[in-house]
Amino acid sequence: xxxxxxxxxxxxxxxxxxxxxxxxxxxxxxxxxxxxxxxxxxxxxxxxxxxxxxxxxxxxxxxxxxxxxxxxxxxxxxxxxxxxxxxxxxxxxxxxxxxxxxxxxxxxxxxxxxxxxxxxxxxxxxxxxxxxxxxxxxxxxxxxxxxxxxxxxxxxxxxxxxxxxxxxxxxxxxxxxxxxxxxxxxxxxxxxxxxxxxxxxxxxxxxxxxxxxxxxxxxxxxxxxx
Amino acid sequence: xxxxxxxxxxxxxxxxxxxxxxxxxxxxxxxxxxxxxxxxxxxxxxxxxxxxxxxxxxxxxxxxxxxxxxxxxxxxxxxxxxxxxxxxxxxxxxxxxxxxxxxxxxxxxxxxxxxxxxxxxxxxxxxxxxxxxxxxxxxxxxxxxxxxxxxxxxxxxxxxxxxxxxxxxxxxxxxxxxxxxxxxxxxxxxxxxxxxxxxxxxxxxxxxxxxxxxxxxxxxxxxxxx
DNA sequence: CATCATTTTGTTGGATCCAAAAGTAGCGTA
DNA sequence: TACGCTACTTTTGGATCCAACAAAATGATG
Numbered sequence: 290x291x292x293x294x295x296x297x298x299x300x301x302x303x304x305x306x307x308x309x310x311x312x313x314x315x316x317x318x319x320x321x322x323x324x325x326x327x328x329x330x331x332x333x334x335x336x337x338x339x340x341x342x343x344x345x346x347x348x349x350x351x352x353x354x355x356x357x358x359x360x361x362x363x364x365x366x367x368x369x370x371x372x373x374x375x376x377x378x379x380x381x382x383x384x385x386x387x388x389x390x391x392x393x394x395x396x397x398x399x400x401x402x403x404x405x406x407x408x409x410x411x412x413x414x415x416x417x418x419x420x421x422x423x424x425x426x427x428x429x430x431x432x433x434x435x436x437x438x439x440x441x442x443x444x445x446x447x448x449x450x451x452x453x454x455x456x457x458x459x460x461x462x463x464x465x466x467x468x469x470x471x472x473x474x475x476x477x478x479x480x481x482x483x484x485x486x487x488x489x490x491x492x493x494x495x496x497x498x499x500x501x502x503x504x505x506x507x508x509x510x511x512x513x514x515x
Numbered sequence: 516x517x518x519x520x521x522x523x524x525x526x527x528x529x530x531x532x533x534x535x536x537x538x539x540x541x542x543x544x545x546x547x548x549x550x551x552x553x554x555x556x557x558x559x560x561x562x563x564x565x566x567x568x569x570x571x572x573x574x575x576x577x578x579x580x581x582x583x584x585x586x587x588x589x590x591x592x593x594x595x596x597x598x599x600x601x602x603x604x605x606x607x608x609x610x611x612x613x614x615x616x617x618x619x620x621x622x623x624x625x626x627x628x629x630x631x632x633x634x635x636x637x638x639x640x641x642x643x644x645x646x647x648x649x650x651x652x653x654x655x656x657x658x659x660x661x662x663x664x665x666x667x668x669x670x671x672x673x674x675x676x677x678x679x680x681x682x683x684x685x686x687x688x689x690x691x692x693x694x695x696x697x698x699x700x701x702x703x704x705x706x707x708x709x710x711x712x713x714x715x716x717x718x719x720x721x722x723x724x725x726x727x728x729x730x731x732x733x734x735x736x737x738x739x740x741x
Numbered sequence: 742c743a744t745c746a747t748t749t750t751g752t753t754g755g756a757t758c759c760a761a762a763a764g765t766a767g768c769g770t771a
Numbered sequence: 772t773a774c775g776c777t778a779c780t781t782t783t784g785g786a787t788c789c790a791a792c793a794a795a796a797t798g799a800t801g
Contacts, residue, residue, distance in 0.1 A: 300754090323781095323783095325782075334755055339566070340565070343526070344569060355523060355762085356762045357783080371663065375663050382601070435594075436670075437600070523784065559785085561786080565753090581754085582792045583792090
């Protein structure tokens with residue numbers, strides 16, 4: 290089950306490569322994306338790069354202005370908040386749907402995924418991001434609605450991942466909150482309490498969005514000063 | 516605020532043209548889309564057609580298999596149901612958000628939009644589709660969350676519009692239900708009752724999705740027989 | 742007569758080429 | 772010295788060309 294159903298190998302690989310470099314912060318926010326440069330770096334022609342850029346553009350990760358080129362999109366804080374309100378709603382739905390469908394094994398998987406996020410646990414760099422992702426992805430899988438999973442995935446791809454990681458890793462308090470919120474969600478799922486599960490998940494996502502929005506606020510402030 | 520932020524004029528226009536022809540049923544479901552043919556028809560080169568097709572592909576309206584070309588996607592009934600469950604959630608959120616934001620003028624606009632859908636009113640062909648759309652679009656505008664509006668728009672673009680129109684126009688009963696459901700939504704909005712507004716809108720979308728899914732079920736059945 | 746291999750045709754995918762547009766720098770004039 | 776105009780450079784957008792791949796048709800063989 291691919292996100293882009295199926296198409297050419299090259300342009301999808303190219304898009305994935307560019308997206309990865311943006312997500313990882315290798316290409317910073319606001320940076321210009323020159324087609325020729327990308328083509329040379331990735332060892333392909335300009336054609337697949339162009340189509341990859343278009344694909345990323347429809348995803349909202351980059352912006353393309355007619356004859357000036359593509360830049361990595363700099364999201365405004367209100368945009369982050371709006372997006373996370375939508376995402377909260379959808380994640381809440383996924384969580385609610387997961388309640389009647391979850392098994393003991395599923396609960397175990399979730400607990401294990403969250404255990405990797407326990408504050409104070411030793412972990413290699415960047416692993417918290419994937420662990421965090423996998424927690425949500427597990428729930429999407431249990432929810433059993435492919436379209437829902439896909440829409441959430443698309444929404445997530447609108448913002449560079451490394452920023453979320455930064456937000457999480459910078460502040461130990463955030464790590465603790467994140468872990469505790471996940472635990473509450475697991476508890477509600479285990480208790481077969483759909484209402485609570487949804488509410489907890491919504492609150493969790495909203496809070497994550499708020500932290501992210503604040504990060505962008507601080508960032509734009511410093512940028513304006515500098 | 517365009518759906519595709521901004522980019523080349525030609526490829527967006529091309530994508531819009533192709534999408535319009537699919538949505539209107541001019542290009543039927545399951546039809547093959549030959550790039551050269553489209554290019555000739557639209558009076559452009561194959562390049563913008565290719566990129567337009569890729570754009571439509573990420574939207575999910577068409578499917579592209581590596582060396583065999585693009586076809587208009589034939590949605591499975593379960594896919595329709597899944598999609599409409601997601602859409603119901605989001606439209607419900609929009610409706611809830613609209614409650615504290617709606618004005619008397621906004622209510623009037625909604626009433627007027629629904630009046631165009633009154634069963635028994637005389638209307639030219641196809642106008643019911645746009646009237647139906649405008650009812651929802653109005654609410655999205657009032658809800659005041661651009662990302663939400665955009666996500667719903669993208670979801671809607673996953674299925675040809677003419678099918679929804681068919682579903683609506685075929686059965687007078689559906690027209691009546693549709694009208695009544697809209698009225699209930701307006702009533703809840705006017706009563707400042709967020710809970711009910713959300714619930715009514717959700718039920719409305721779910722019901723529309725069910726009708727659409729049934730239509731596709733009947734269609735696939737006849738196709739298999741034929 | 743059926744089945745498999747081979748050839749042929751049609752269509753897409755990728756690369757290169759050419760044109761158009763915008764930004765920039767340099768020069769000239771007020 | 773400052774402002775404006777022009778020419779140049781850079782980069783994207785569109786068209787055309789060539790190769791790869793898949794399907795269909797045709798012929799040969801069991």
